[in-house]
Amino acid sequence: MEFWRIPLDVEEIQITRGVVHILEERCKGCGYCIEFCPRQVLAFSSRFNERGYHPPVIKNPDDCVNCHYCEIICPEFAIYSIEISEQDDKRPDPRLHSNPR
Amino acid sequence: MTEKRSKAKERSGHPLDDLLREDRIPHIWCPGCGIGTAFSSCLKAIRSSGVEPKNVVMVSGIGCSGRAAGYVNLDSFHTTHGRAIPFATGLKLANPVLHVIVFSGDGDLFAIGGNHLIHAARRNVDMTVICVNNFNYGMTGGQVAATTPKSARTTTTPFGNPETPFSLPHIAYASGATYVARWTILHTREIAKSVEEALLKKGFSFIEVLSPCPVNYGRRNRESSLETLKIYQDKTIIKNGAHPSSVDIDPEKGIILGKFIDVDRPTCKEMYDKICRSE
Numbered sequence: 001m002e003f004w005r006i007p008l009d010v011e012e013i014q015i016t017r018g019v020v021h022i023l024e025e026r027c028k029g030c031g032y033c034i035e036f037c038p039r040q041v042l043a044f045s046s047r048f049n050e051r052g053y054h055p056p057v058i059k060n061p062d063d064c065v066n067c068h069y070c071e072i073i074c075p076e077f078a079i080y081s082i083e084i085s086e087q088d089d090k091r092p093d094p095r096l097h098s099n100p101r
Numbered sequence: 102m103t104e105k106r107s108k109a110k111e112r113s114g115h116p117l118d119d120l121l122r123e124d125r126i127p128h129i130w131c132p133g134c135g136i137g138t139a140f141s142s143c144l145k146a147i148r149s150s151g152v153e154p155k156n157v158v159m160v161s162g163i164g165c166s167g168r169a170a171g172y173v174n175l176d177s178f179h180t181t182h183g184r185a186i187p188f189a190t191g192l193k194l195a196n197p198v199l200h201v202i203v204f205s206g207d208g209d210l211f212a213i214g215g216n217h218l219i220h221a222a223r224r225n226v227d228m229t230v231i232c233v234n235n236f237n238y239g240m241t242g243g244q245v246a247a248t249t250p251k252s253a254r255t256t257t258t259p260f261g262n263p264e265t266p267f268s269l270p271h272i273a274y275a276s277g278a279t280y281v282a283r284w285t286i287l288h289t290r291e292i293a294k295s296v297e298e299a300l301l302k303k304g305f306s307f308i309e310v311l312s313p314c315p316v317n318y319g320r321r322n323r324e325s326s327l328e329t330l331k332i333y334q335d336k337t338i339i340k341n342g343a344h345p346s347s348v349d350i351d352p353e354k355g356i357i358l359g360k361f362i363d364v365d366r367p368t369c370k371e372m373y374d375k376i377c378r379s380e
């Protein structure tokens with residue numbers, strides 16, 4: 001997310017963070033999770049899974065906001081995200097760096 | 102069973118795995134088919150509704166969408182073509198505690214089983230009908246259906262479809278459904294919310310989910326599944342409360358989505374008890 005200016009209350013707003021997990025062997029490479037992730041966390045892999053599809057890879061792991069969108073749009077039950085608690089989260093605030101897309 | 106479920110959970114870990122018959126996954130649906138997304142939104146709704154899974158049953162008919170009953174780890178039944186609704190009606194009347202979900206396709210529910218749908222809506226049988234509409238008969242090779250848009254190409258309309266399609270929400274409303282909504286598979290949260298509301302609501306609820314069938318409909322109309330979803334993203338207009346007679350599917354002017362109807366009316370069983378069982 002790129003801001004034209006950093007909102008004044010940026011420190012107070014809580015954004016959840018997630019870790020996304022991919023069950024590669026279930027994926028059929030439709031690309032829905034990649035295309036419609038609001039934070040462009042995912043990209044196509046050049047590898048093949050055992051059934052010959054290109055599964056997604058995690059391109060920007062720090063940007064995942066645990067919105068679960070990929071989890072439900074995936075027709076194959078092949079991807080899901082899990083919230084990480086703030087204590088475990090050592091990553092930079094995703095709002096303060098621009099998105100590399 | 103619980104032991105089997107927890108083992109399954111360890112093996113992979115998708116949050117919906119315990120509602121799936123994991124030994125049957127991967128399912129047969131083609132890459133990019135939207136049925137899987139409609140199905141997962143529905144499972145998500147079952148989970149978030151708080152209804153006990155042992156009180157939820159899923160019934161489906163024949164067709165690609167009809168396979169859902171075989172993948173869900175609930176009591177379920179895969180009926181003969183078009184007959185999901187009468188089977189579900191029987192279940193509900195015999196055991197009114199159950200939350201009955203019918204998950205099937207446009208051909209099964211509106212063509213082969215069209216009469217069952219309109220009469221279940223008329224009698225206001227308490228059930229949730231989820232209709233995955235992919236505009237053609239996918240399983241049998243992509244023939245023209247009652248939902249195929251005008252001019253669209255299918256195996257049986259190689260020059261374009263000369264007929265006018267049904268508007269499913271309009272039929273459901275006109276027949277008496279007390280809850281009517283339409284979404285696309287891009288609207289996963291809205292589908293889940295509608296299914297949840299429908300599950301908790303008394304009466305006949307109908308939810309149409311527009312979905313790509315890239316292998317048959319998409320291929321003949323030059324649309325990849327991602328392109329179909331882009332159309333859903335760019336051309337849909339959410340109009341909650343719109344009158345079901347006005348909810349067009351027109352890729353040029355717009356595809357109208359939303360929760361159109363949410364009213365209360367005595368259910369089939371309530372009327373029966375009142376009129377036939379009072380002394």
Ligand code: SF4
Pocket residue numbers: 018020036037038039040041042063064065066067068069070071081
């Ligand atoms: S949970 Fe949301 S932000 Fe994270 S990868 Fe999935 S879609 Fe992207």
Ligand code: SF4
Pocket residue numbers: 026027028029030031032033034055056073074075076077078079
């Ligand atoms: S949505 Fe699912 S099946 Fe499609 S590419 Fe992503 S992980 Fe694979």
Ligand code: SF4
Pocket residue numbers: 129130131133134135136165235239240313314315316317318
């Ligand atoms: S034929 Fe069409 S509807 Fe059937 S599974 Fe394949 S893409 Fe889905």
